[in-house]
Amino acid sequence: MPARSRWRPSRLLEYYAISVVWLRWVVVALWIAAVAASVLYLPAIGHGGSDLGQLVSADNAAVRSEVRSFEKFGFPLLSRVSVVQRNPAGLPLSVQAEAVARARDLTEGKFPDAAPILAAVPVTNTLQLMPGSQENGTTVITMLFTAPDVTFAGQLAAAEKFVAAHYDADDAVVGVTGSVPARVEQSDLVLSTLPWLEAVTVAAVFLIVAIAFRSLIAPLLALGVAGVAIVLTLHVGGALADRLGVPVPQETQPLLVALLLGVVTDYVVFYLAAVRTQLAAGAGRLEAAEHATARFTPIIATAGATAAAGTGALVVAGSAAFRAFGPGMALAVLIGMLVAVTLVPALLAILGRAVLWSPRRGAATEPDAAPEVGSGRWSRLLTRPWVAAPVLLLCVGGLVAAALPVRDLALGVSFVEALPADHPTRQAAVQAQTGFAEGILSPTELLVEGPGVAAKDKELDGLQQALRKVPGVAAVLGPGDDIVPQDLHVFRTPDATAARYLLVLSDEPLGARAVQTLSRLQHDLPGLVRAAGLTDVRTSLGGDTAIAQLIVDQTKHDLGRIALAALVANLLFLVLFLRALVAPIGLLACSVLAIGATLGVTTWLFQDVLGADGLTFYVPFAAAVLLVALGSDYNIFGIGPAWKEARGRPLREALAITLPQSAHAIRIAAFTLAVSFGLLALVPLRPFRELAFALSVGILIDAFIVRSILAPALLTVLGSASEWPGRRLSGRIAALHRPHAARPGDEPATAAATE
Known part of the structure; x- marks a missing residue:
């Protein structure tokens, strides 16, 4: 029988685990009731229609300039909805003359069916009367003006109705366009893609978890718990948005769904792995559930609180767009964490060995697979100082090199250009x-x-x-x-x-x-x-x-305060969790390197390779904040068990023992999260594809390079200094540099192994 880990839960954790397992049916019933009540009595996020365009403050200098212009002249000079007529071979003069007459008649009120359109101004490139025209006599743009209180969707609908009623095939109408139609079409594309995106993401998560655990029940449990968190987040978030008067755009729904599916699955993976390890060791279902709950609840609670604090840091921004994203992301993570630390242990206590059932072999009693061959040997080698130092330098050099293109990062706020080329x-x-x-x-x-x-x-x-x-x-x-x-x-x-x-x-x-x-x-x-x-x-x-320009300038101005708030929040939780300062600072520095490399690769791909005119203004900063928060999750999952185990053995030995299992579990969880975010690319809008790439690549870099290689190498090089100013590992961490191997038969410090 394998030796027991030297880690023991506190009495409070034992009581919590026993209570959740004992009240398992009550816990499940309460969460079902909470979901039903939220659906029946609370509005969903985006209820009433909100788009990113409405998040621009009406008090900014550019809008005030347009308002003063309207007050001075009595009519606007700018239009954001236009009807385009074009024939590359040339528009007949009769068509051009009719366009001018049609616009005049509309402005004079001769088309009562055109309401709420108030006026129209035709612009033609005939004889290049418009300076800068590239062609002659091929194109007419009729700019439409409506009252300022007409919604974007109302403006587009009025323009399309006007075209259908007052243009015919001979007028060579190409379509209705402009920044307002583009914003409406973006929102429609997001909402129409959401069901398909959710279905594909669910299928991908199911497949990954099923393969990892060789079970069909395990992924169903993960998806069920994630579904509870998603429904609650969308409805509780909608209710809070209504009460606080904070607009939460419908465009955030795909990101919230991807975040919750990935994060909650991460938490479920660690609980599942811990239960499987206990079941394989001969424990009963209730004992296994209690052990997993006591072992991982503090880690998951700390990870969730850290991620929520990191994403919530966006509320310090001056930009309305960031302030709308921040609370929604933080609320999603917190709800996902609360559901995970209560509902998952309860379900595991109910299901027991059935959670590992598959048609091939029924309920599993033994682990299906071992950690990667040679992973223990590699971890012992990595935790030797003479190996760790060059590995650390190599990783840092590679990440810095990958980050270099970020110097050329440019920001834009494209609407029309973000649409698919064939739209x-x-x-x-x-x-x-x-x-x-x-x-x-x-x-x-x-x-x-x-x-x-x-x-x-x-x-x-x-x-x-x-x-x-x-x-x-x-x-x-x-x-x-x-x-x-x-x-x-x-x-x-x-x-x-x-x-x-x-x-x-x-x-x-x-x-x-x-x-x-x-x-x-x-x-x-x-x-x-x-x-x-x-x-x-x-x-x-x-x-x-x-x-x-104002949005981009505000975004750059917000960078400092967002970065400071996110880093301080994550550092604080790491310090409290590890009871040290040097190690958290070093681990956070690793996260910053990973983020720099991610943004560098993203800039290189979209600007240099694909030729985009800058990244969408919110993508680099939203991605950075999420990656800092999620990176701290993996810090806690990866280093936390080794830190706890080091209370009873040298840190180097603790790292060598825990690294194969924790890194393996982190890679499975990270791969699931990366797929969830990567599938955002199914939304056919450039900002979503930029964000999908940045988040998925950033998570993979963090899990496969930073947490698996860079962070252990850093702690090995830091040695006893990593616990300063704490002394919880005193007398043991000094043995970090003494060569010795993990003791055969010791149970890994973390049950996170998905063998």
Whole structure:
């Protein structure tokens, strides 16, 4: 009979384990009742329709500029919904004339069925009247204007209804496009993909757990527990969002589902493995469940609290988008942890050996497989200082090299470009950009305010000429152009107190290059205004690119506080768990290296290989926060058992004993989590594919390199200094550098082995 581990649970843990196992049927009944009540009485996350576009503050400078422009002129200059007509061979003049007449009639109220559309402005590239047009006579864009209180979905529906009623086949309509239609289509794609994504993810998790445990019941248990956590998270999160008035976008649902499926499965894997080890050693089902509960509940509770604190750190951000993501992620992890530490032990106590049942061999009584051949020999070798030091240097060098492309990381807020290439909204945008310029669908508005400024013809014309010379600006329309009759007061107010310009950028207007162009323009604008001879004026920029620039700037500004909050939260939990400072700092440094490598590889793939115009603004930071939190999970799962075992034996020996089993279990759990996140790529939107790649690659790097190789090598090199300022391992950890082997027959310190 194998020797018992030297670890013993505290009396409190013993009482907890006994209570959960004894009340197993009550625990199961309570969670079933909680799920039923949440479905019946609580709203779901995203209830009422919320999209990422609505998370932009209405008080930002770009929006305020557009509002002042509307108040000054009485009508907006910018439209975010457009009808595109195009024929590469040339549009007949009759079609172009009809487009102009149709827009005039709509603006004059002759189409009552067009409500809530209030006005339309046609733009044609005939004779290249629009400066910067790449073609001549091929394209007409009719920009539609609606009241500001119309929802995005309402604007798109009105535009499509107008096209169906007032255009025919001879008008060569390509489609309706713009940033508003793109946002609506993104939300629709997410929600339509969600059932398929959930089904594929469930199948993948089932397959992985079934193979790992050679059982058909084990994956059903994991998925059942994850399902309870998902339903509760979506409904409790929805209720809290309604009560607190915090918008939680529907686009977060796939991420929440993937997170919960992966994280809860991680926790179940460790409980299952512990029970299987005990059953194989001859323990009864209740004894095995009690042992697993006492052994892993504190580790899982600490891991869950650490991950929740790390993701919850997003609430310190100034960005509304991050503040919406943070609480939802933290709530998901906490609910998943609470369900895992109560429902899983109860179900394991009920099922016993049946949890390892398979059609081939019935209920298992022996482990199906041993840890990898040679893994114990490798762990003993890795924990020798003369091996650990070069391995540590090699791992650090490789991760730093992988992180180097992050220096070129650029951020954008693309909507149209994020859609699939064959999507009608994207295709209509491409046709419009081909006929005009990349930025035609979302131009930028420059508002100039000051006493008598609109009467200063020479100065305004000089500013317009200077704006045309700005790199990245394809065209400028303004007070000096005759394309629009002066009596319409499109660019000058009747009281001469304001003038405005329409800037069409050379790049996709919400991409990283356009954002960088506008940042340069904003920096140079005071000098351009002074050089034109304009004094005592106030300038401001409006439009989608201006809003995107503010979002990107806010994101970069948030980076410091988000990183500090996440790192401090995770460090605090590691310090409390290990009762040390040096080891947690070193382990957290390993996580930072892994995150840097992940973001470097992601930047290289999407920007350098696939040619993306920057990563979506929230992807690098959301991925980094999640990876820090989940990396701390694996710190606790991997190093925690060795740290506990080192109370009774030298740390090097504890690492050599626990590493094969804990690393093996971590790799199975991490692979499951990586697959869950990786399947987010099924959502046919670029931000989801960026996030899926970053998270899945980051988790694999963390599990297979950092926790399996780098962290043990680091602790070996640190030696006795790793416990400072604590002394819990005093007198034993000093033996870390003395060569000796693990004692034959000792039971591993962790039951996490999925042999």
